[in-house]
Structures are given as C-alpha cells and as structure tokens.
Amino acid sequence: MLGQNEQNIKKRMEGRVAINKVLMVLFGMATAVGLVFLVLLFYRVLTQGIGYLSLDYILNFPAPYPEEAGIYAGLIGSVFLMIIVAIFAVIIGVATAIYLEEYAPKNKFTEFIRVNIQNLAGVPSIVFGLLGLTFFVYMFNFGYTLIAGGLTMALLILPVIVVAAQEAVRSVPAEIKEASYGMGASKWQTIARVILPAAIPGILTGAIIALSRAIGETAPLIIVGAATAIYTLPESLLAKYTVMPIQIYNWTGRPQEEWQYVAGAGIIVLLAVLLLMNSIAVLIRNKYQRRL
Amino acid sequence: MDKGLQSEGKMIDVQQMIERNKKKKSFGERIEKIIPFFLLLCAAVSVLTTVGILFTLLRESIGFFSNVSLVDFYTGTSWSPWSGEYGVAPLIGGTLLITLIATLVAVPLGLMSAIFLSEYANDKVRRVIKPVLEVLAGIPTVVYGYFALTFITPMFQSFIPDLGIFNALSGGFVVGIMIIPMVASLSEDAMNSVPNALREGAYGLGATKLEVVFKVVLPAALSGIIASIVLAISRAIGETMIVTIAAGATPNLTFNPTESIQTMTAFIVQAATGDTTFGSTIYYSLYAVGMTLFVFTLVMNLIAQYISRKFREEY
Numbered sequence: 062m063l064g065q066n067e068q069n070i071k072k073r074m075e076g077r078v079a080i081n082k083v084l085m086v087l088f089g090m091a092t093a094v095g096l097v098f099l100v101l102l103f104y105r106v107l108t109q110g111i112g113y114l115s116l117d118y119i120l121n122f123p124a125p126y127p128e129e130a131g132i133y134a135g136l137i138g139s140v141f142l143m144i145i146v147a148i149f150a151v152i153i154g155v156a157t158a159i160y161l162e163e164y165a166p167k168n169k170f171t172e173f174i175r176v177n178i179q180n181l182a183g184v185p186s187i188v189f190g191l192l193g194l195t196f197f198v199y200m201f202n203f204g205y206t207l208i209a210g211g212l213t214m215a216l217l218i219l220p221v222i223v224v225a226a227q228e229a230v231r232s233v234p235a236e237i238k239e240a241s242y243g244m245g246a247s248k249w250q251t252i253a254r255v256i257l258p259a260a261i262p263g264i265l266t267g268a269i270i271a272l273s274r275a276i277g278e279t280a281p282l283i284i285v286g287a288a289t290a291i292y293t294l295p296e297s298l299l300a301k302y303t304v305m306p307i308q309i310y311n312w313t314g315r316p317q318e319e320w321q322y323v324a325g326a327g328i329i330v331l332l333a334v335l336l337l338m339n340s341i342a343v344l345i346r347n348k349y350q351r352r353l
Numbered sequence: 354m355d356k357g358l359q360s361e362g363k364m365i366d367v368q369q370m371i372e373r374n375k376k377k378k379s380f381g382e383r384i385e386k387i388i389p390f391f392l393l394l395c396a397a398v399s400v401l402t403t404v405g406i407l408f409t410l411l412r413e414s415i416g417f418f419s420n421v422s423l424v425d426f427y428t429g430t431s432w433s434p435w436s437g438e439y440g441v442a443p444l445i446g447g448t449l450l451i452t453l454i455a456t457l458v459a460v461p462l463g464l465m466s467a468i469f470l471s472e473y474a475n476d477k478v479r480r481v482i483k484p485v486l487e488v489l490a491g492i493p494t495v496v497y498g499y500f501a502l503t504f505i506t507p508m509f510q511s512f513i514p515d516l517g518i519f520n521a522l523s524g525g526f527v528v529g530i531m532i533i534p535m536v537a538s539l540s541e542d543a544m545n546s547v548p549n550a551l552r553e554g555a556y557g558l559g560a561t562k563l564e565v566v567f568k569v570v571l572p573a574a575l576s577g578i579i580a581s582i583v584l585a586i587s588r589a590i591g592e593t594m595i596v597t598i599a600a601g602a603t604p605n606l607t608f609n610p611t612e613s614i615q616t617m618t619a620f621i622v623q624a625a626t627g628d629t630t631f632g633s634t635i636y637y638s639l640y641a642v643g644m645t646l647f648v649f650t651l652v653m654n655l656i657a658q659y660i661s662r663k664f665r666e667e668y
Binding site: 077078080081084085087088089091092094095096098099101102105106109152153156157159160161164165173174177178179180181183184185186187188189190191192194195196199216219220223247248249273274276277278279280283284286306309310313314321324325328331332335339 | 381384385388389391392393395396398399400402403405406409410413461462465466468469470473474482485486488489491492493494495496497498499500502503504530533534537561562563564584587590591592593594597598618621622625626631639640643646647650651653654655658
C-alpha cells in the first residue's frame with residue numbers, strides 16, 4: 062500500500078517536472094519568435110536594398126526613374142530637421158527638468174505638470190501632427206516648411222527628453238550639491254556649475270535616444286506637409302523640405318518592384334544613421350558611467 | 354554709491370567696497386529670481402502643448418459638427434468623405450480589428466518572453482536578449498510598414514491564396530511584432546521586482562519552477578503586467594505608418610482580417626496627403642477623427658496609470 066502511494070507520488074512528480082520542461086522550451090521559443098522577426102527584417106531590408114545602395118544613391122536627389130533616384134534630399138533634410146528639433150527640445154526639456162527637480166514647490170500645479178508630461182508621452186504621434194498643422198502651418202503661417210516640421214517634432218519628443226533629463230539631474234549625488242552650498246554658492250550657481258556639468262552625460266544620452274526616435278518618425282511630418290519630391294536642399298527655415306522616412310514611404314507605395322529596392326536602400330541608410338546615433342549614446346554612457 | 358564716489362584718497366574705501374559688493378550681490382539676486390521664472394515658462398510649454406492639442410481638436414471638431422451631425426458621425430456605418438458620408442464606425446472598426454490582431458500576437462509572445470527572461474534565463478542570457486528584443490521597439494514604423502507589405506503579406510499569401518495585397522492581417526500582425534518588447538520588457542520588470550523570498554517559499558514547499566511562475570510570480574506581478582498590456586494596446590491604436598502602408602485605404606466595417614480596411618490614423622494620413630483644402634468639411638473631419646483617436650488612447654493610458662498606481666504591490 063505504501064509502495065503504491067509512493068509510486069503515485071513519483072508519477073505525479075515526474076509529470077509536473079515534464080510539464081515544466083515542456084513549457085520552458087515553449088517560453089524560450091516564444092522569445093525566439095521576436096528575435097527571428099528582427100533578423101528576418103534586417104535580412105529582407107539588406108537583400109532588397111543593397112543592390113541600389115551606392116555613393117550615387119546617397120548623393121542623388123529623388124528622380125522619376127528608380128536607377129537615378131537617391132536619398133540625398135532626405136538625408137540632409139533629416140539632419141537639418143534634427144538640428145532644429147535638438148535646439149528647441151533640449152533647451153526646453155532640460156529647463157523643464159531643472160524646474161521640476163530643483164525649484165518646483167510640492168503642490169497641485171507641479172503634480173499637474175508631472176502627470177501632464179506622462180500623458181503627453183502616450184499621445185499618438187499623428188495627433189501631434191494635427192497640432193502642428195493648426196498652429197505652426199496655419200495659425201503662425203509657416204506653411205509646409207522646415208521650421209513647422211521641426212517645431213512639431215520638438216514638441217513630440219519633449220516628454221522623452223524631460224524624463225531623461227530629470228533622471229540625470231536626480232542622479233547627481235546630494236553631497237556634491239551640499240558641498241557647493243557649503244562653499245557659499247547660490248542655488249543657480251550650484252545648478253549651473255555643479256549639477257548641470259555632472260548631469261550632462263545623462264542628458265546627452267537621453268537627448269540622442271529621443272532624437273533617434275524623431276528621425277524615424279513619419280506620420281506627423283506627413284500631416285505638416287513634408288514634401289516627397291524635392292530637388293534642392295532647404296536654404297532657410299521657411300523652405301520646403303523632405304526627410305528620409307517620407308522618401309521611403311513614398312517609394313514603398315509605388316507599384317513597380319524596382320521602387321521597393323530603392324526604398325530598401327533608403328531604409329539601410331536610415332538604419333545606419335540610427336545605429337550611429339545609438340552607438341554614440343552608448344559610448345557616452347559607458348565613458349561617464351563610473352565617474353559619479 | 355554716492356558716498357563711495359564722494360570719498361577721496363588712494364586708500365581703499367571700506368564703504369565703497371561694501372557698496373560695490375552689494376551691487377554685485379543685487380545683480381546675482383536678480384538672476385536668482387529671474388531663473389526660476391524662466392524655467393517655469395519652459396515647464397509651461399508642455400502644459401501649453403496639451404492645451405494646444407485639446408484646443409485644436411475641440412475647435413476644429415466643433416467646426417466639423419456644425420456641418421455633420423454628431424449622431425450621424427457616431428452612428429453612421431458608411432465612411433466615404435469624398436461623397437459626403439461621414440459615419441466613423443468603419444474607421445473605428447478598422448482600428449479595433451488591427452488592435453485585436455496585434456494584441457493576439459503581442460500578449461502571448463510578450464508574456465512568454467517575459468516569463469522566460471525573468472524566471473528561466475540566467476543573467477548572461479537575459480543581459481543579451483533583453484536589449485536585442487528592445488531593438489524591435491526602436492525600428493521606425495515606416496520600416497515595419499515596408500516589411501509588412503513586401504515580406505509578411507507575400508508570406509501569408511502562400512498560406513491564404515485569396516489574401517489581397519492590402520489586408521488587416523499583415524498590418525495587425527506586424528503591429529503586434531512591434532509592441533512585443535513593450536509587453537515583454539515592462540512585464541519582465543514587474544516580475545523581476547517580485548522578491549525572491551516569495552519564490553523560495555514556494556520552492557521550499559516543493560513547487561516546480563512552472564508552478565512558482567503561475568501561482569506566485571504572475572499573481573504578484575499582475576498589476577504591472579496588465580498595465581504593460583494596456584500601454585501596448587494604446588500604442589497599437591495610435592500606430593499609423595504600418596497600417597497606412599499595409600492594411601489599405603478601404604473604410605470597411607468588417608471583422609474579416611483578410612480584407613483591406615482603413616484605420617482612423619490611416620484616414621488622417623490619406624486625407625492629409627490628398628488635396629484637402631483648408632476649411633473644407635474633409636479638412637475638419639481630420640480633427641473629428643483625430644479627437645476620437647485621442648480619446649481612445651487617453652482612456653487606455655489613464656487606465657494603465659490607474660492600475661499601476663492603485664494595485665502597486667509594495668514589498
């Protein structure tokens with residue numbers, strides 16, 4: 062009788078252990094699915110686009126024939142746009158972060174700003190496009206120009222930069238701050254000469270990651286009227302412009318198969334720029350991580 | 354200052370020094386007062402952005418609803434703005450269909466990945482796989498759209514021969530792939546914050562790893578997991594480029610995933626790229642649709658915040 066019972070327990074035990082093993086494999090496979098699609102995506106883009114990728118492709122304007130089309134206008138347009146976005150979003154974002162971390166009194170209004178930033182981060186990017194269309198394109202009368210696109214994108218990534226800058230400012234050790242106050246420095250002197258320099262690596266990392274999000278954004282720029290066919294580089298803030306994702310979107314939508322290869326080559330350039338930006342962010346983080 | 358100027362002699366006048374210092378100090382004091390004000394102005398930009406979004410959506414939507422009745426908009430079942438039919442149901446249906454497909458892909462895969470990373474994988478594996486998985490979230494959506502149209506759709510067509518070039522299935526599937534890391538990463542964080550003592554207690558009672566996962570870790574991390582799913586759904590609702598490129602532009606009230614549909618976001622893109630004249634009813638309809646979309650995602654985000662605040666487990 063006792064032997065029978067023991068056998069039963071042993072059997073059940075084996076079953077439980079077996080299920081555990083089976084599901085462990087299943088969980089591992091599920092994790093692999095995401096990775097497999099990542100690999101497939103890169104493989105697909107590379108094999109489709111590499112044939113059209115050349116120096117000419119990078120230095121050519123869009124053209125009516127796939128063999129002559131290039132990403133130059135989009136690449137330079139993206140760089141110009143990112144400069145505008147960086148200037149506005151970083152200044153306003155860092156200022157907001159300093160206000161929230163160092164000055165803001167603990168009251169309802171401060172809490173409101175915090176919750177508001179959190180919610181802004183969840184607003185779909187296309188809604189920011191509608192905001193830009195009303196205000197920057199029509200109300201401020203910028204039209205479909207570089208500055209309208211830049212300001213729209215700056216507002217879009219502002220919440221990301223604020224959160225990153227807040228974390229960077231918060232991670233500056235209190236002893237350094239107190240040492241500065243102890244030397245007789247005022248609050249602003251402490252912020253400008255002690256806290257900000259110590260927080261700059263964190264701020265830079267966050268800003269670059271936010272910008273790398275902006276450089277791949279398409280939807281809001283379609284709404285605020287980035288052009289698809291541009292044969293000159295933008296010469297002023299009030300010039301028409303295009304960016305890489307818009308070019309890629311335009312090419313992807315064309316029925317002839319050759320345009321897909323052109324789009325693929327554009328994606329390779331876009332992903333290369335993204336990789337470069339993220340590597341810089343990682344380098345900065347690794348270089349300064351141990352200092353504090 | 355006057356006294357300082359009046360005093361004569363080459364000896365440094367103490368009075369003068371004090372005055373000069375005072376002046377310097379008052380300049381410094383002024384800066385100390387101006388700076389917080391300037392910073393507050395910058396902080397106000399984010400508030401103004403929200404106000405601006407609400408203002409523009411409301412004002413232009415009101416413009417729209419003075420031409421098209423609110424009831425027709427929300428109860429009509431036919432959306433063809435170029436012939437004057439403004440029933441938003443097909444667009445909402447399209448968005449929900451995409452979201453449903455994406456959720457069916459992302460939640461099981463994301464949760465299983467989270468369980469694997471948090472409970473089964475060792476530290477070394479986790480430290481490699483988690484960031485690689487997160488790369489999925491950093492790929493521009495236009496690239497996913499390209500991938501869906503030129504790779505996923507042809508792949509599905511080999512199983513489902515009558516699948517059109519534009520269909521909800523590939524669009525929704527790729528949106529699902531895109532949001533896997535949101536579910537996986539945030540859920541993994543929630544599971545990781547479950548204290549080890551709870552797990553070891555269960556092991557001590559003879560539980561297998563799997564039993565620990567389902568009876569201890571998942572219940573303890575539930576609020577974080579649900580919040581991550583809700584956030585991912587909100588992302589899927591607002592996703593634009595993938596569905597614009599791959600799911601088509603046919604406002605079509607259907608729950609058949611092999612058909613071409615149009616989501617709210619895809620309509621906004623379509624209308625904005627077309628020749629939509631400023632002030633026309635179609636122009637205003639952009640905002641009425643945008644408003645509906647905004648309310649959808651806002652409600653999802655508020656639910657996620659409520660869940661993670663209300664049911665936060667403190668250990």
